[in-house]
Amino acid sequence: MFLPSSLPATELLARTKHDGVILHVSLNFSPGNTEIQFDLSQRTGVAQHEHRVWKYPLAVMGVPSSLLQPQQDFTLPPEIAMDLRDELTAQALPAEQPLWLDLVRPYGLLGALPWESALGEHLRRPILRLPTFLERPHEDQNIADVAILVTADPNAHQDRTVWQVRAVVEAILTGSKRLQTRVHIFAPEPWHELLTRLPSEQLVERPTQLYQPPPIRRGPADLRRLWTKWMSESLGGQALDAVHVICDVEPTMTNSMLVLRQPWKTQGRQVVTWLSVEDLCAMLTLLGAWAVTITPRTHLHCMNAAAFFADTAAHTRPGPLLYHPLEVPDDANALTDGYRFLLSPEPTQPPTLLRGFLYGLPSAVADAATKVGDESPANNSAMLTKGSSVPPPQQVPNWASATQRFFENAMLDELRRASDDVLLSRSNGIGKTVNSASVRQTLSDIKDVVSRHLSLGTSATTGDARSHLRTSISPSQFVRPHEAIVEIGASDKGRLSVRLLKSLVGHHDSRRHKSMFLDYAKLPKLDTLQNVTSYATQIRDALCRHRAVAAELERIAGSTPSALRFVVDVPEAETPRWEAVSMPPFLALKPDCTVTRIAYKSDIRDPGVRTFSWPIRMIAFLSAANASAEEELKAIHSAVLLARQRGLRLICSIYLGEQQLIDRASEYPGVDVTFVPPSALEVGQVIKDQSPQIVHFFCHGLNEAGERLLELATICDWDTQKRIGSVRMSIERLRQVLISTGATWLTVLNTCSGATPAGSLPSMASELAQSASPVTIGMAEPIKADAATVFTRAFYGRVFEKLKESLSGVDWGDAAMLDLGLAVNAAREKLHEEYQDTPKDAYGTWCLPVLYERDTPLRVLMLPEDMKTRIELIAGALRSLPASTPLLVRKEILKTLGNPPPVPEKLRPDAFGNLV
CATH class of the missing domain: 3.40.50 (Rossmann fold)
Structure with a gap:
């Protein structure tokens, strides 16, 4: 196990003693005249040299105002391209050395733009994006286990998606130079069936395995947890190094979401859910993956959105990220180069990508690596060479890798707390380590527990975790006097759908989705009494197409106190004003009736x-x-x-x-x-x-x-x-x-x-x-x-x-x-x-x-600051562990709260991180 140093990117870069050039790109939000600023700086060894600055009005750059706009051609102003080329020539930077692109947050949709193509066309050198956290994730550099997740729409572009899967497998196996490389494919039906039909020489070689989808699950399911469980159990509790997602990404005006589909095949409606960046990062932590690659299904509709999603993910968690569209045969060669860099056990030359982008680490670039502290991952284990008589080691269990990913995420969080700039976008004022002794000691305690059990070979069979769950407050247990939760989702016909998630009274088919015939673009304005009444009636009629929902709305209209809560499960369902529903009366105006929307917690480290x-x-x-x-x-x-x-x-x-x-x-x-x-x-x-x-x-x-x-x-x-x-x-x-x-x-x-x-x-x-x-x-x-x-x-x-x-x-x-609904x-x-x-x-x-x-419900707890920090770190670590984690490991991590000064028993979480 390895604790990160918690140094900010600028400090780690300063410790990397090599020549490098960084192009900082930022938005200057000047009233009425927002500009894009380019700031080119050079370092020789550890010295920082003078920089050059260019500024251009945002309007001349062709930056889209929303992700809903179609893909546009993006070109740099000719003068900046020529100036950059001249500057790099004057500085005599070797052609194989990258130009580091530092997108200074906040930068809106700039991260979705094809900077690599625009810059690479003129500069003829690798372009690497600079991540927020530069310390290399801890990993076993002899083994590479990579999972491919196929979540793209099975009803479109089947041949192209199958080609993408084959190209990704080939890129991983060809690009990796590790002693042992294995590819694990997780494809729901009908993708699994399509891939199974391929001749083995076209897809399934010895280090590649295609896993059978899980059996059909009746009733509602959390698809994120279901996919994570399917992958973890299929891998036998083994950790992953990287995850490659072939997916659809749906845009909203200012955000994007990854579409995740049910893994089993059904005759009726296909169940989908939308993953936020935080949801995906939580999955990666549970699987122990330190790197991620994202390939969108090939169509213009989602290219901007997918690039934006990937760029956001790169700043949300530590570790490298590769985004590649994989549309034409030449892309496959570039993807191979990308994996050659990602999976290289030692520093190597970075790829030159003209499509997509790579958030890389300076320590992974040849002639740029440096020893950062005594516990640098590169020095943690002796490297085996091909032909060695020593058998290749086995991958560590996923619960150990998940703990390592938690350490890296926790230190990034603490770095933000210690910095005067939470986005870590400035070079001045953030060059300090995290000084919290409580944080360091707590993470060290967790590290000692996990390291000890790794050396002992503790297995997941040591205790059945499911039988030891402590009762904690959950959505189903916290029920207001009369509460109904209604989910608004999407149907298979492109309409909004509705179902009843929870109520005090059981209803037949309450959780079955029912299409809503609601054209919200034609709803009247919410201005006059007449228009508001018409709007409310149309909302009611659409909701009441579901019999169980209709019955609950009637019950709420006649009950006091009561609560109606909406789960808005798709971005387009956020626009209609569900709060205006009338039975009559208007439920949101009824005394002691709260009408609110549910936002599901997106970070598993948040104790709630x-x-x-x-x-x-x-x-x-x-x-x-x-x-x-x-x-x-x-x-x-x-x-x-x-x-x-x-x-x-x-x-x-x-x-x-x-x-x-x-x-x-x-x-x-x-x-x-x-x-x-x-x-x-x-x-x-x-x-x-x-x-x-x-x-x-x-x-x-x-x-x-x-x-x-x-x-x-x-x-x-x-x-x-x-x-x-x-x-x-x-x-x-x-x-x-x-x-x-x-x-x-x-x-x-x-x-x-x-x-x-x-x-x-x-x-x-x-x-x-x-x-x-x-x-x-x-x-x-x-x-x-x-x-x-x-x-x-x-x-x-x-x-x-x-x-x-x-x-x-x-x-x-x-x-x-605390319940603040009645205040609204x-x-x-x-x-x-x-x-x-x-x-x-x-x-x-x-x-x-x-x-x-x-x-x-909002729960508040009165605690001293140091005790709060320890409890939240332990609870976050326990929630970050996969289901296969031995119960003994969980209990011993929890037991560290008894170290001086001890946390009272009643304030400790349970073995799964739930705070009671």
Whole structure:
């Protein structure tokens, strides 16, 4: 086992004593004139030399505004291509040495562009993308086990997909120079049947195995877990080195999702699910894989989306990533070169890819490798050579490799926490290691347990894990007085489908999908009473095509209290306003009835429990250009004062852009009032420094170059009467900031303009709820400033009341459960009351707030910081282990929480990482 050094990319690169040239590409989000900046820098040995800078307006580069746009030709401005070539010639960089492409986050859709083709055409040298985390993953460099996952649509391009599988097998076996290379193919029906028919010499050689799909499973299934279990059991608990996915990728306006299909063959509807980048990374961790390759099914529709998905994955987890479209025979040769580099047991020359891209590691490039610390993976084991009489070693068990992948991910997370830039996009200010002794000691304790059992040869048969599950809170166990969960998915005919996932009453065929005849593009606007009523009726009629759903809606309409929760399972189902459903009455306006959406947790390392210490902290950024925040400030201030008067220990910091409001700070006693920080980096640092439980934004929201942004106006913007704010906070940065604190319970995106349903705030809210903030609220459409303030006043009055009620008497080691759904209900009721009569086109304002929450209730636990860190790391490690992990290993990892200072028994997770 090997603990990463936790050094940032820039520091590791500085320790790599070789000549190298880096092209930094970044977006400058200047109001009204966003630019692409190119910054070329050279290093000789460890010295950093002067750099050259070019800037071009975004508009002239042909960058798509969304992933829904078709593939476009992308060319660099001729002058920059010539300048780059001249610079590299002047610097005498050897032709075999790569140009490192550093895409500086946040960069929107720039990662989906074919930089390698555009640059390679002029520079005639390898182009490698620089990953966030440069330390080489720990691996056995004698063996390569690679799995091929075929998840592409079986109803299209069958011949091409079969050719792709054959080409990938050939590329792996030809490219790998390791002593032992094995290929494992996991293909659902009918792909399995098609591949089985091939003559063995065309596909299945001795080191290649095609696995039988699992038997048909009746009822609902988590396809991600099912695929992981199928692969793990088929491999006999053996770890993988790399996973190659041949897949479809579906785009939304600003995101993309990998399509995963059921592995068995059925006569009826084919079940599919959409994997986020985090979902795929979780699968890779469980399988122990340190590298991943992505090949999209060949059609223009998904090329941008697939490249964007792969590029995002490269920054989400440590380790190399290869993206290759594999469309023509020449691509197969390039893929072979890619695998020759990926699977090389020693540093080698990188490939020159004119299609696709490779996130490589400087230590893997010939003449660029360096020893980083005494435990460098390259020095961990003696290398065997071909012809050696020593038999090749066996692959380590997947639970050991999964632990190693957890270490690498955990250190990347801790590095972000230690850095003043959570995206690790700047070279200055992040050259420091993680100094948390608690983190280091906890990971070292886990390492010692796993290493000891590896040396003892502990097997998965040591205890049956399934019989030792401790009871923990799960979605099926936490049921409100009357709750129904309705899933909106996709049918096999391209329509939306509906089914009932959960209710207190059993229904025949409740989980069977039923197509919905709903053309949401033709739904009326949610403005007047007449249009809102028509909209609500059409939503109801579509849902009620499913008899079990219809029965539950009737039951909820007549029950108090009650809850209706929607699982939006496909991106296109996010746009319709399900919250407007009426039986009648409008269910979201019914007293004691909550209508929310579920965002499933996307990170297996997230314990699902938020820890805290008194007092509760709230932070609010109130500055939307051309829309005064005075009433919003008054609403938050009055809610905070009232909560304090009622005994809630709460502190609140408010950041403003209007100087006149800051000058009158004395009118708002009890809250800290100051100016909006002048950059997104500093906004993020403010949040990290305070680690608030509640984060509130009153600002504009927009989408630019595919990057979703929150726009804040500074004092200077207000003084010069600018209509556009100069501080632009990407949702990616905000998400990483909130993840790094691990403290946030609730985030409110109360934007006053600039949002569109498909590309802005609802999807922002969903993304934050999945990974960073268990409860997140966004506005489905642009909301006027006065309506936003009506929402704020009613919402926080109820939120603080609920916190006081739930947390009263909570002390060290105590836990509480929070349900904030009724707070949104109160805000909707107030908006309905305020705009019921005038103006006529504002009646539907109450439909704007959309609440996303986790599938399990928000649980909070009062703990000291060091104890919290240890518990969360151990719980995350246990959840990252595959099902084949010996129970004895799990128990001994859990037992390390008894090391001084011991964690009380009642606060420890169970052997599977569930916090009770």
